Amino acid sequence: MNKQVIITNGVGTADLINGTYTVTSNTIGYDNTSINPSSLTVVDGTNSYNLTISATGTLTLHVTEDGTSSGTPVVGATFVRTDSGGTTYGSTITTDSNGDAVFDNVPFASTDAPLIYYKQTASDGDHEFNSAVQNTSLTTSTSTIEVTNAPGVSRTINLTDANYENLPIQAGTLTLNNN
Amino acid sequence: MKGDGYINIRLNFKGILINKNNKVYINIYDKNNCLVCCKETSKPYLDVCLNKCSIYKIVICYHGYKIVRTIYINQCIFNIYFNYITNTSNRKSGPITFNLVDYNYNLPIERGILNFEQTSNNN
Numbered sequence: 622m623n624k625q626v627i628i629t630n631g632v633g634t635a636d637l638i639n640g641t642y643t644v645t646s647n648t649i650g651y652d653n654t655s656i657n658p659s660s661l662t663v664v665d666g667t668n669s670y671n672l673t674i675s676a677t678g679t680l681t682l683h684v685t686e687d688g689t690s691s692g693t694p695v696v697g698a699t700f701v702r703t704d705s706g707g708t709t710y711g712s713t714i715t716t717d718s719n720g721d722a723v724f725d726n727v728p729f730a731s732t733d734a735p736l737i738y739y740k741q742t743a744s745d746g747d748h749e750f751n752s753a754v755q756n757t758s759l760t761t762s763t764s765t766i767e768v769t770n771a772p773g774v775s776r777t778i779n780l781t782d783a784n785y786e787n788l789p790i791q792a793g794t795l796t797l798n799n800n
Numbered sequence: 801m802k803g804d805g806y807i808n809i810r811l812n813f814k815g816i817l818i819n820k821n822n823k824v825y826i827n828i829y830d831k832n833n834c835l836v837c838c839k840e841t842s843k844p845y846l847d848v849c850l851n852k853c854s855i856y857k858i859v860i861c862y863h864g865y866k867i868v869r870t871i872y873i874n875q876c877i878f879n880i881y882f883n884y885i886t887n888t889s890n891r892k893s894g895p896i897t898f899n900l901v902d903y904n905y906n907l908p909i910e911r912g913i914l915n916f917e918q919t920s921n922n923n
Contacts, residue, residue: 635916
């Protein structure tokens with residue numbers, strides 16, 4: 622007896638009688654031999670089962686000031702995988718001295734490769750960054766995306782006495798926290 | 801023995817009182833839902849000859865209870881626990897949820913197909 626279960630956004634349902642099943646996967650972009658468990662026993666009283674699968678691709682995010690392969694690298698920028706809605710998954714990765722942040726074990730396929738969602742969560746404090754969810758897909762096992770983190774623009778801060786209009790404060794220190 | 805490919809199996813009925821006043825009635829159907837065996841017994845077991853490595857549906861009646869089991873003939877003895885079965889296995893197979901996530905990221909897989917091939921039936 623064979624049953625096929627369509628998985629959409631991580632979930633699929635099927636009517637299955639009790640028994641032990643050999644599980645195989647047809648999930649584009651993933652190593653289908655990594656399906657775990659590959660043998661599953663369905664028993665009374667348990668109507669939800671969790672399975673995992675893994676991929677072997679590598680996505681490198683190369684962060685520079687001008688978004689080119691030869692640009693000045695930005696060290697310490699952080700990224701995280703997300704779903705299409707922006708919910709985060711897995712560990713944060715950080716750019717190294719070359720400006721590279723590497724997502725290992727991501728899916729790839731020559732056709733119909735699944736989308737990989739991610740977003741930048743921080744830069745090094747001196748560069749601008751885009752915190753919106755981005756996506757890409759890998760048609761080969763490795764791929765590099767150039768990311769721009771432009772240097773922060775020089776700003777002028779004026780500090781005056783509140784009770785004496787336009788009277789500059791001669792000396793002082795302001796601390797600005799980026800929220 | 802019927803011949804090559806057939807083996808004698810014993811269905812043991814557990815958890816019920818079986819005697820000449822409390823008989824068990826058994827119908828066995830093949831995978832095409834064709835009746836291959838129709839018997840009654842006043843013993844707590846039934847010996848039948850079935851095709852090895854085949855799937856059969858067994859319908860057991862006892863005092864108004866009707867039990868349906870599907871078995872895969874890969875062994876000689878099948879224990880059928882009646883009290884357990886009357887509560888559970890007579891049900892229609894219900895919807896079962898399968899959650900598939902990326903092992904490394906715990907990220908739900910957007911699109912995929914899982915195939916389940918039954919290798920044995922729980923008894």
